[in-house]
Amino acid sequence: xxxxxxxxxxxxxxxxxxxxxxxxxxxxxxxxxxxxxxxxxxxxxxxxxxxxxxxxxxxxxxxxxxxxxxxxxxxxxxxxxxxxxxxxxxxxxxxxxxxxxxxxxxxxxxxxxxxxxxxxxxxxxxxxxxxxxxxxxxxxxxxxxxxxxxxxxxxxxxxxxxxxxxxxxxxxxxxxxxxxxxxxxxxxxxxxxxxxxxxxxxxxxxxxxxxxxxxxxxxxxxxxxxxxxxxxxxxxxxxxxxxxxxxxxxxxxxxxxxxxx
Numbered sequence: 633x634x635x636x637x638x639x640x641x642x643x644x645x646x647x648x649x650x651x652x653x654x655x656x657x658x659x660x661x662x663x664x665x666x667x668x669x670x671x672x673x674x675x676x677x678x679x680x681x682x683x684x685x686x687x688x689x690x691x692x693x694x695x696x697x698x699x700x701x702x703x704x705x706x707x708x709x710x711x712x713x714x715x716x717x718x719x720x721x722x723x724x725x726x727x728x729x730x731x732x733x734x735x736x737x738x739x740x741x742x743x744x745x746x747x748x749x750x751x752x753x754x755x756x757x758x759x760x761x762x763x764x765x766x767x768x769x770x771x772x773x774x775x776x777x778x779x780x781x782x783x784x785x786x787x788x789x790x791x792x793x794x795x796x797x798x799x800x801x802x803x804x805x806x807x808x809x810x811x812x813x814x815x816x817x818x819x820x821x822x823x824x825x826x827x828x829x830x831x832x833x834x835x836x837x838x839x840x841x842x843x844x845x846x847x848x849x850x851x852x853x854x855x856x857x858x859x860x861x862x863x864x865x866x867x868x869x870x871x872x873x874x875x876x877x878x879x880x881x882x883x884x885x886x887x888x889x890x891x892x893x
Contacts, residue, residue, distance in 0.1 A: 743820035
């Protein structure tokens with residue numbers, strides 16, 4: 633049992649969602665419920681109202697971790713999920729992700745609000761155009777990041793060289809100035825770059841999974857086709873065999889009749 637726990641812990645900490653689903657044997661619906669429950673539980677404690685967000689699950693005091701675990705289990709039970717394999721390990725993996733996303737979201741909100749205030753101080757029409765301007769900023773950043781990700785699909789955010797980040801920062805702000813939009817500071821820019829990379833990876837992974845699923849379906853269809861052809865060939869062989877036997881029997885009768893005459 634202890635060995636299973638150690639193995640499970642090692643897999644969970646380093647695994648993708650698909651691998652974890654195999655381990656815990658959750659359906660897609662159960663996994664969605666689990667994500668929503670953990671997300672709501674964390675946000676209700678640390679995000680709204682705003683409080684300091686712990687950096688990792690282990691940084692949370694033990695009594696509070698136990699309270700969170702109990703709350704999650706109760707919410708899952710109310711939603712029809714009565715078992716939670718290795719809750720400490722599974723929650724540690726999930727909560728680390730949730731806390732990281734919460735910090736990222738708060739950072740984005742603060743950076744965006746700061747930019748809007750600065751934007752209003754420099755443009756009289758900012759209330760009318762700020763949404764359009766923000767969309768333009770995100771689009772420029774997305775174009776640069778997507779181009780980089782296409783060339784380096786396995787790179788994470790931390791693996792993007794500083795020189796490349798700086799080049800994107802300069803390039804996007806140059807485009808903004810040409811479009812008549814105030815330039816963006818580094819904190820907001822880098823956050824949006826990181827988010828753009830994350831969105832690209834999610835979309836790319838889905839496309840890969842879809843293509844893989846399509847290839848598998850084609851393979852299965854071909855297998856079924858081969859099995860059908862094999863069955864048809866077997867049936868044809870049986871028909872030919874019976875036909876041959878009948879013909880031989882007729883020949884024997886004819887020969888016997890001739891001999892009698």
